[in-house]
Amino acid sequence: MTQPILSPVPASTTQPGLPVGQRPTTPTPLVASGLTKTYGTAGATTHALAGVDLTIAPGESVAIMGPSGSGKTTLLHCLAGIITPTSGTVLWRGEDLASLSEARRTALRRQDFGFVFQSGQLLPELPAVENAAIPLMLDGVPRTEATRVAAGWLAHLGLAGLEQRRPGELSGGQAQRVAIARALVGSPGVVFADEPTGALDQTTGADVLAVLTSAAKASGAALVVVTHDPGVARHCGRTLAMRDGRVVREFVAPAADATEADR
Numbered sequence: 001m002t003q004p005i006l007s008p009v010p011a012s013t014t015q016p017g018l019p020v021g022q023r024p025t026t027p028t029p030l031v032a033s034g035l036t037k038t039y040g041t042a043g044a045t046t047h048a049l050a051g052v053d054l055t056i057a058p059g060e061s062v063a064i065m066g067p068s069g070s071g072k073t074t075l076l077h078c079l080a081g082i083i084t085p086t087s088g089t090v091l092w093r094g095e096d097l098a099s100l101s102e103a104r105r106t107a108l109r110r111q112d113f114g115f116v117f118q119s120g121q122l123l124p125e126l127p128a129v130e131n132a133a134i135p136l137m138l139d140g141v142p143r144t145e146a147t148r149v150a151a152g153w154l155a156h157l158g159l160a161g162l163e164q165r166r167p168g169e170l171s172g173g174q175a176q177r178v179a180i181a182r183a184l185v186g187s188p189g190v191v192f193a194d195e196p197t198g199a200l201d202q203t204t205g206a207d208v209l210a211v212l213t214s215a216a217k218a219s220g221a222a223l224v225v226v227t228h229d230p231g232v233a234r235h236c237g238r239t240l241a242m243r244d245g246r247v248v249r250e251f252v253a254p255a256a257d258a259t260e261a262d263r
């Protein structure tokens, strides 16, 4: 039986996953200022982001909603350093992500950020426990230790006994829990989730979302979730409604007063 490595106590008193000292422990906000992103070339441009200012506090959960094409994924990708904004800055631990070398940005994404996508993010040939352990192994943690920690997360997320199953042998909801374990296993500062329940039925999606938000909270990670589902947004402390590349409304939890037009 693997040892549980996540206890429901504040992250300030425990850093699940890795031995103390391997991770910076000072909580830090993620601060975006004046973000714009323009795709295309002269004559055929799309202004996907038209000036976004946003601060994600340590440990807070933020849902990003808005109609298709309003810039949600573009914002998430800028915040996570996956793409570089056309103008504006994203500061993490005092550094502008755009000023880092690609190698530094890649390392930072692996070490400080976790990611959950809609589906298809697990490697089909690897068992669940190894899928979940990947970020640690890429970071140089020995395989035995990495899989021990990953197994602890799988157990915490309700997947004890399924460690050796490959993704094709898991349900959609179980596969998303493995993806959540993988996102949290390295004790990230921020977890980014893009439509994490979009491929699941409503009940399974609600379960997975509850698991994601509570596990992120217990680990002390901030959570940024792009979603069309107001049920998802209700799990988050703050909801931003986007339109035409801007944040046009903001709700403090729960987002019960979000209208159909905000989705």
Ligand SMILES: Nc1ncnc2c1ncn2[C@@H]1O[C@H](COP(=O)(O)OP(=O)(O)OP(=O)(O)O)[C@@H](O)[C@H]1O
Pocket (backbone or CB within 6 Å): 039, 040, 046, 047, 048, 066, 067, 068, 069, 070, 071, 072, 073, 074, 075
């Ligand atoms: N790589 C790209 N090249 C050109 N245009 C892009 C690119 N990515 C996004 N866009 C455009 O930028 C705008 C914002 O796209 P984005 O994917 O951020 O919106 P979204 O709100 O996440 O949409 P959805 O809810 O449909 O996923 C859209 O008009 C889209 O067509």
